[in-house]
Amino acid sequence: MAHNVRRATEKQGLGVNKLADFAGVSRSQLYDVLGSKKGASVDWIDKIAEVLKMEPWQLLRSDGSGGGAKSGGAKKKSKKR
Numbered sequence: 001m002a003h004n005v006r007r008a009t010e011k012q013g014l015g016v017n018k019l020a021d022f023a024g025v026s027r028s029q030l031y032d033v034l035g036s037k038k039g040a041s042v043d044w045i046d047k048i049a050e051v052l053k054m055e056p057w058q059l060l061r062s063d064g065s066g067g068g069a070k071s072g073g074a075k076k077k078s079k080k081r
Contacts, residue, residue: 001045002034004059008052023047 009019020030025047032038040048042056049056 001059008054019051022051
């Protein structure tokens with residue numbers, strides 16, 4: 001997650017301190033999460049994702065594709081009648 005947050009922050013021209021301010025989270029908490037010292041709550045991830053104009057799941061992706069506002073995901077199966 002830290003990699004995706006940093007990459008998205010850089011892509012949008014934000015600094016980590018600005019991201020914390022805009023998201024309403026403490027700077028120390030943001031640095032702790034980015035440094036893997038502490039975990040992040042669902043609410044915290046949602047706040048960060050909103051500022052970065054991303055979906056929360058995009059921050060959690062581990063395949064390196066979390067830095068963009070790409071849509072997608074699993075398709076719903078249609079019900080047979």
